[in-house]
Amino acid sequence: MYAGTKKLTGWYLGVGMVALFIGGALGPLQKLEHVGINVYPALTNVGLNSYYQGLTIHGVLNVLVWTTFFIVGFLTFANVHSLKRDLTHPKLNWASLIIMIVGLVMAAVPVLLNLATVLFTFYPPLMASPYYYIGLTLVVIGSWVGGWGMFLTYRAWRKENPGVQTPLIALASNITMAMWQIATVGIAAEMLWLIIPWSLGLVDGIDPQLARTFFWFTGHPIVYFWLLPAYVAWYGMVPQQAGGKLFSEPMARLVFWLFLLLSIPVGLHHQYLDPSVPQGWKVVHAVLTYSLFIPSLLTAFNVIASLELGGRARGGTGLLGWIRTLPWDNPSFTAQNLAMILFAFGGIGGLTNASYNLNLVIHNTMWVPGHFHLTVGSGVTLTFFGIAYWLVPKLANKPLFSNKVALWQSWTWFVGMLLMSNGLHILGLNFGSPRRTMLGVAPYASADWQPLLIEAALGGIILGVSGLLFYTNMLGTVFSKKTLTEEIEMPVAEPLEAHPAPAWLDSWRPWVVATLVLIVVSYGPILVYLISNLNLTSPGFNKLW
């Protein structure tokens, strides 16, 4: 069924996975550099000029390309299968894919030529080749177009099914995409107004403080753009894979609406230490950030309760006995469940980052990569691996190459990530070791850091092995000679109780209006303040790498 959508999804996932392969390969090299094993000089033959060029590739491919391609592909697929309605405008969705690929190539070329070693945050006035910025902008625009294809399909379904409540997976997928459209206004303003004209030489100066503010307008909600598709799977699919039901379906709907409402007006928590943002607005965003933990805690309750239903249905008894009876032999389940556990640690660390005062201790230290490898590097990425373990066989119409390799992959990721993130967190917290730094040759690096750097490097190597296991499985599946005997169905969790959710949880207007109002209130004054004191004085610097 839906052969066209299948093919389209396959393309999105394939491009994303190639990106992660290249970007991910650099991770262990970074860890080796930190313990004094610098392999970068040997890589100049293949055109890699520095640690920092490698770090740019790692950041851009892993966190901008892999995530965005996987997400647009997965949500397009999930929307169609949840609505049981094929795409209304498949050409639009294909256009999205093509625009994203063109943008990716355009951005990748200058990165590979060492003309854009500005990291994935591209803070001006470091100035990359204009193609880098235009390419990244096209990737975002392509993802918008993919969203429009989804919205049009959803609208058609609503017309065809008057009075029927939107299925949870479709609702959550569309909310995620709608949030993304609103959230990317920041990056669009940064690129189109400030950076692109300046990098093309049309204007002389840029305002780095305003550029950062636009960047983080999108930069916080982007993490929810990565996370919500994982939540789509945790709520909408994993309970079924665990043999249970979704404990509270209406609460799941509420959670997605709350994320639409609260993901955006919190971006200043990345700018607590910026000079020209008034303290009062930092506090406002700190408080709003705390409120954003509520939907995540609701998720913890609901998802764990659903897993418990599964474990008990499979014969588990006692307070914790249900954990043992979960389907740990199913790699898709195991990968996603381990992802949840790693994500929980990441969430706790996130509370620290968000705390206005504790942030001073850890800002821009190794704590931060320790944190986000648990969240986007595990909660999201390992969940996507878990999804790939059923979705890629379905798309390829071939059985998974090996369950056993997939189980090993999940557990090695879990162990490797615990080691790496533990080392990185402590380095940042206790020693203030800076992130984005060649620690192996930094003159101030202290001998006290060594044991932790070694622990983290060991974790990094285990993660590298885990990555190879994942790719072995994907290639083995896609190039397998076997075909499936019966079609794999997308897992869809049933609600525990049949009560439909109240109408206000299936109604867009109030939520979208409230979201826009909250953005205007939380960002309007600070943007007016910065723009009325515009400081377009910084020329570009493109010879610093």
Added chain:
Amino acid sequence: MMHIDSRERNFIIGTTILLLIFGAAVLVSSFAFGFQVPAPVERIDPKVVATPGQSPWGDPVAERLRELAPNKYEVYILAQAWAFQPNQIRVPVGSTVTFYLTSKDVQHGFRLDGTNINMMVLPGEVSRLTATFDEPGEYNFICHEYCGVGHHTMYGQLIVEP
């Protein structure tokens, strides 16, 4: 209205209370204990900030540390790829020092070991924080924002003399 399981309702109430406590702790530490993060000082032109006579960062490096009163100092540090200027600062123990930083090129960071001083340093902006030094010793200040291929060499030292 929506049906909510009673255990779930209790969980919601409990976690909300917990977050309110955390939030209150953050606010109390910021306001009651005079806890500080950078706040707007002024916006300047990075192209002329290091020109003598144009700004305190244009003064000779040796004159950038100023004693305002006994044990009370201010210091104007210029960040540029890939050095802080001055990169060695000596003050007597018990001093209170206010740090003023700006950048004449790209973004940098400034984190001073053993203190709560941590800030972004942007061209066109002034970052300011204050700390008191009660323990003699050598404290590194490190650039923690990527600023080009020499970024990992960018640091300096504050020496608190007994």
